[in-house]
Amino acid sequence: MPLIDYSKKRFLVIDDLVEARSMVRDTLKEAGASKIDVAMSANAAMEYLRTRHYDLILSDYNLGRGKDGQQILEEARHNRLIPHTAAFIMITAETSPEMVMGALEYQPDGYISKPFTRAELRRRIDRMLQQKEQMREVNVLLDRQDWASALQLTEELLDSKPQLAGKLLRIKGTLMLELEYYDDARRFYAAQLKDRHMPWALFGLARACFYMHDYDKAVEYLQKLMLDNQYFVKADDWMAKTLTVQGDYRGAEDILLAAIAKSPKAVLRQMELGKVAALNKDWTTSEQGFKRAIVLANHSVYRCADNYLGFIEAVLQQLEAGQTLPKATLNQVEESLNTLDNDFKGIATDTLRSRYQACQP
Template structure:
């Protein structure tokens, strides 16, 4: 391609486009950028603007990449790849809600794209927008039927999401969602009957659906039917996470924590898996309770920063009724109570330190790999020192 450019070919633009792509594939974004800058200096071309965005993305220049993709979408609203790249940039920046909005815009233009529907389902679930996730999974299952994209993951994704939506909801609507979830799993079992791994995962999700509808006998039967396949030393990370989730839903939090701790020991050097373990360990509850607890945590932090220690403590205590073993929430409450004790000095209420100890006792399961572990150790020592000082 470089030789053709030097020879001044009449296909110069096409050669430059190919060359830019090749530089990006070879992880040479600076050289790709030089090509695209040269193109755009002469005139605005969609592929040149797209290339500039991709080069910026490869260099980690997220704001610049977002600007290029937005410019391209404004001038070429049907340039669908720009939406995908823009969503990717927002996700890398940690703005999942904006990424979801962009993917939804792309789906309005191209609603039959299976992989984009699947991407929307994943992003929406991460954003705790389970209604959107469920609808995207429904579309994914329908569109992938009899195609190369048909996969157990599609049915499992729908089943998991509907399980979240129906969890604890025994109204007619909740029961309907649970039945839809069970039907999706039944369809998966019929289509992939020779896939043993899919069968194991199907039963794990089914057990959660039953538990969420308070059908505990059915839940335990579903789990018992695959007990022989549940060797925590050999389960894949996704299977182990599903297993732990199911144990939590059945009320066996101790067993759920043990599964996660074993998984953490096996994958301590894998950041993505460790993040998933921590998220489940911190919030082993339905998405509705997660959202309530997160909102209360934000209120507590805001009150603490404003010096309103009483309001902060109340918010953290309320959040802990939803997720009693949440590390950050327990440690946030400990920090507030310690601040209160420090302000009161020698006249501080002994009950403050006792409550701190109860919060710390909730975190005895915390593995050393957890991001809150060092903070846990620091506050545990601080409480112990204060207690020793008050007893002196």
């Protein structure tokens, strides 16, 4: 194995338990690392990720209360706080399937499961850093969103580095979708599935079909995916998306409700539920979705005016239909109106306010 110069790399260790933190930090120090930040909570970790760029992030999956390691990864990757060139290793004591939930979209680069010795941890980190080194050029292009060059380089690496084939093929498919080569992508994913049963390929195939407006096929593949792996909730999201396009709002709402029962903490899914339920004129569910989205998005980048607007609309619709709602809900409407005025300037609340006033006895 070629040697990795740890002193040139920056590390972030995320763990709520002091012994675990020091074990990981000591292992990194022994390997020669000096630029090590340590976060004791998800919030502290997000703050570090917003302000610094790391080469390797090691996070425990279970961080006590609040966000877990997977949520940190998803939020950080979604907002490009972790570049493709950086590696994320999830430390886990879990063998339960919940751990890999949704992991197809935002998968950590590697896992290490407890218990492990320092030597084992060191080996895992070494391997990860080497692999990232081998993939560096592709990842740089991905970070630049230079999809065409990335695709060309991926093809070259597929020939020269067969051990990376699994990762490269996934990237290749995603790039074809990004470049809108839907025909090619569909053929590519179908060919992959012929050889091996791989959920990512089935998921890619479904997406290619969706973009080609072949919604029936997309539904068929997504159904298969959901049947194979009930914890792969991303499939549910795409199913809801496809059903919505097909005009089956009721079906989409049911799918989202089921997905939320499996994984209640995903902000975007709650938002989607709020929207789809509104299309169904199911205002109670819409209110619930937006309400939970507001709570979950608090102090995060998902905090947006749409959640407040959606929530207020859902409540107003119920009031205008003559329903009586709890005082707490009405208070929340007033709070939301104030939040919109204070934090989201440029959004006019006059009409909403007068509609709300009109509903008051």
